[in-house]
Amino acid sequence: MAMQSNDVIVTGGFDAPVFDAQSVFRALMDAMARPGTVQAIAPRASAPAPLGSVAAALALTLCDADTPVWLDSASTQDGAVARWLGFHAGAPVTDDPAAAAFALIGDGASLGSFDRFARGTQDYPDRSAALIVQVPDLTDGPALTLTGPGIKHSATLAPSGLPARFATLWADNHALFPRGIDMVLAAPGAVAALPRTTRIAITEN
Amino acid sequence: MTMQPTDLATYNFAYLDEQTKRMIRRAILKAIAIPGYQVPFASREMPMPYGWGTGGVQVTASIIGPDDTLKVIDQGADDTTNAVSIRAFFAKVAEVSTTTSTADATIIQTRHRIPEEKLGEGQILVYQVPIPEPLRFLEPRETETRKMHALEDYGLMHVKLYEDIARNGHIATTYAYPVKIEGRYVMDPSPTPKFDNPKMDQSEALQLFGAGREKRIYAVPPYTSVVSLDFEDYPFEVNRFDQPCALCGAEGVYLDEVVLDDRGGRMFVCSDTDHCEKRRAAGHKGTMAGGEIGQ
Numbered sequence: 001m002a003m004q005s006n007d008v009i010v011t012g013g014f015d016a017p018v019f020d021a022q023s024v025f026r027a028l029m030d031a032m033a034r035p036g037t038v039q040a041i042a043p044r045a046s047a048p049a050p051l052g053s054v055a056a057a058l059a060l061t062l063c064d065a066d067t068p069v070w071l072d073s074a075s076t077q078d079g080a081v082a083r084w085l086g087f088h089a090g091a092p093v094t095d096d097p098a099a100a101a102f103a104l105i106g107d108g109a110s111l112g113s114f115d116r117f118a119r120g121t122q123d124y125p126d127r128s129a130a131l132i133v134q135v136p137d138l139t140d141g142p143a144l145t146l147t148g149p150g151i152k153h154s155a156t157l158a159p160s161g162l163p164a165r166f167a168t169l170w171a172d173n174h175a176l177f178p179r180g181i182d183m184v185l186a187a188p189g190a191v192a193a194l195p196r197t198t199r200i201a202i203t204e205n
Numbered sequence: 206m207t208m209q210p211t212d213l214a215t216y217n218f219a220y221l222d223e224q225t226k227r228m229i230r231r232a233i234l235k236a237i238a239i240p241g242y243q244v245p246f247a248s249r250e251m252p253m254p255y256g257w258g259t260g261g262v263q264v265t266a267s268i269i270g271p272d273d274t275l276k277v278i279d280q281g282a283d284d285t286t287n288a289v290s291i292r293a294f295f296a297k298v299a300e301v302s303t304t305t306s307t308a309d310a311t312i313i314q315t316r317h318r319i320p321e322e323k324l325g326e327g328q329i330l331v332y333q334v335p336i337p338e339p340l341r342f343l344e345p346r347e348t349e350t351r352k353m354h355a356l357e358d359y360g361l362m363h364v365k366l367y368e369d370i371a372r373n374g375h376i377a378t379t380y381a382y383p384v385k386i387e388g389r390y391v392m393d394p395s396p397t398p399k400f401d402n403p404k405m406d407q408s409e410a411l412q413l414f415g416a417g418r419e420k421r422i423y424a425v426p427p428y429t430s431v432v433s434l435d436f437e438d439y440p441f442e443v444n445r446f447d448q449p450c451a452l453c454g455a456e457g458v459y460l461d462e463v464v465l466d467d468r469g470g471r472m473f474v475c476s477d478t479d480h481c482e483k484r485r486a487a488g489h490k491g492t493m494a495g496g497e498i499g500q
Contacts, residue, residue: 018218022270025230029268032237033411033426034326062234064227101231122355126235126244149240149387150426178389182238195238195426197387 008080012046013088014060020044024061028184031193036146036155038138038190045088048080050106055134055186056084062130063091063102070100070117070129074107081106097129105133108161114173114181125178128196135161138187148198157192159185170200219266219299225249229267229422233413236424241390242354243337243421251417258291259417261314261333268329268413269295269312274302276310281318281459281476288316307479317380319401321458321480324410326427332395334416337423339383339393359391362434370439379444385432386425399433400444400459406431450475451493453484 014020027039047056063069069091075081081104082093094100097116105111111133120128135141141160144167147153163169173180173196180196194200217223225247232246251259269275275295279288283305291314292303304310307322314331324330336342340350343361353359362383369377382399386392394402395414405412405425412425425431435441449456451472458480460473472493475481485494 018223019271021223021226022218022268026268026270029230029233029237029411032234033424062227062231064224066224066228067231123351124245125239125242126232128235130234149429150237152428178239178242182234197238197240197426 008048009083009087012048012056012084014045014057017060020057021061024057027191028058028061028193031184031191032150032182032195034150034155035148035194035198036151036157036192038157038187038192040189041191043189047084048078050074050134051081051084051104052134052186052188054189054191055104055106055132058132058184058186058191059085059091059102059104060089063089065090065092067101068092068094068099070094070097070103072103072105072107072110074110075104100129103129103131105131108133108135108159108185109163111163111166111169114169117181119173119176119181120179122179125180128179128181130182130184132184132186133162134186135159136187137161138185138190138192142202145201146194146198147201148195150195151198157185159187159192167200167202170194170198174199216298218271219269219295220252221249221263221266225263226267229263232422233264233267233424236413236422237411237426239390240425240429241386241392241423243416243423246420246422248417248420253290253294255418256335258287258314258316258333260415260419260422261316261331261417262291262294262415263417264331264413264415264422265295265312265314266299268331269299269301271299271301273311274304274309276304276307276313276479277315278313278318278320278477278479279316280461281320282478284478305479306483307477317396317398318459318476319397319404321455321475321477323404324408326409328410330408330410330412332397332412332414334393334395334414334421335418336381337393337395337414337416337419337421339381339391354390357389359385359434362391363436366434366436366439370436376435376439376441382441383434385434387430388432391434392423392425394431398444398459399441402431402433402441403443446473448473449491450481450484451491453481453489453494454491455481455484455489 043053045056117129143158183194277288277292279285307320381396433441
């Protein structure tokens with residue numbers, strides 16, 4: 001059992017770390033610069049459950065020894081995700097959400113208030129957490145109408161698997177600008193992002 | 206990947222090590238999420254002096270990939286020292302293809318101009334920034350300027366523009382003209398001529414700014430409001446030129462003055478060399494195109 005568990009830990013990193021990280025970052029940067037767009041990310045990394053390949057690739061692209069990572073309860077279960085992150089990225093896992101530079105949310109439905117995460121200060125709004133949230137897909141959920149920087153008029157994103165009160169949580173976050181958290185939605189094969197500048201309205205569909 | 210491992214034996218792809226790239230990439234994401242806010246980053250020593258575009262080079266090195274096509278301009282020109290050497294730098298350390306054609310580039314690193322040709326969604330403009338803090342010459346203390354940004358207290362900048370009017374009868378600031386991003390942060394557009402400010406507003410391209418010596422990265426996402434500061438009775442105006450480009454006849458573009466002799470001879474030509482060359486290739490002719498300067 002122990003051997004099998006270690007196999008899961010030491011495998012699944014990028015095959016070509018330099019080029020994989022660059023290509024994942026460009027997809028993420030485009031997603032962040034153009035909220036509402038869905039950017040494809042080919043499978044490049046695999047991590048222990050519940051982390052999917054996109055969340056795994058994002059973690060390897062962004063996290064290292066300088067970035068404490070907080071894991072939600074879905075991701076902490078057997079400690080495998082934490083050990084995988086430690087082995088491949090050298091990133092420390094923290095159980096204090098306020099100290100985390102990144103939060104990996106394995107189950108988007110469990111998303112609670114953002115209050116517990118660092119949201120920066122008025123002087124240094126960049127000292128805030130980014131949440132990487134796994135969702136089943138980005139097109140089949142309730143339609144969210146997005147406006148704000150990066151969006152020409154308005155954009156629509158329909159992520160599944162977020163809590164019903166997500167729009168309220170997000171409105172509270174947006175109201176803090178320039179403070180606030182930024183969110184990356186990781187779905188199978190694709191990524192979308194919600195920077196703190198984005199305003200969300202729920203569309204009837 | 207056409208890269209041969211032996212070709213880059215002494216450098217990582219795009220010169221910077223991966224941990225540095227991750228640090229810069231995280232700063233870029235924060236900069237995009239907080240448009241106009243200057244994100245501090247741990248700027249590295251580069252194999253060129255501060256002042257030669259180390260901030261822009263670090264941003265470009267952190268985003269560039271093997272599929273990119275890079276264009277570098279210096280005051281609008283593709284053929285001046287800074288542009289040529291930075292283009293050669295990336296051709297060497299990243300083996301990317303380079304171009305002088307604005308439309309063909311996916312990443313354009315610029316020193317102090319925005320190309321005349323409208324940029325599109327697939328393009329990223331990377332500015333080299335000397336002094337990122339628009340309030341720095343008004344208030345030298347970082348602790349104070351940071352507080353002013355935090356409190357959105359930009360009265361000092363308006364006083365500066367007012368004093369321009371009081372002394373000169375008009376706003377005399379012609380470059381590094383302060384802009385307000387999305388109604389919040391006042392930002393230095395880097396020392397671009399104010400002629401280029403309107404191009405930043407609602408741009409389709411992502412705009413990234415890197416200041417190497419001052420260790421700041423900031424950004425303007427696409428489709429973001431960029432408003433040049435002004436007064437109701439003294440509205441913002443761009444520079445106007447009384448004559449078209451002497452080589453290609455273009456009007457409504459930014460012109461450089463070229464001194465021709467020591468008897469007052471001069472000509473005005475496009476600062477954007479790619480734009481000028483394309484127009485001449487298309488048959489446009491200015492007043493001096495067929496004469497003593499043109500072929």
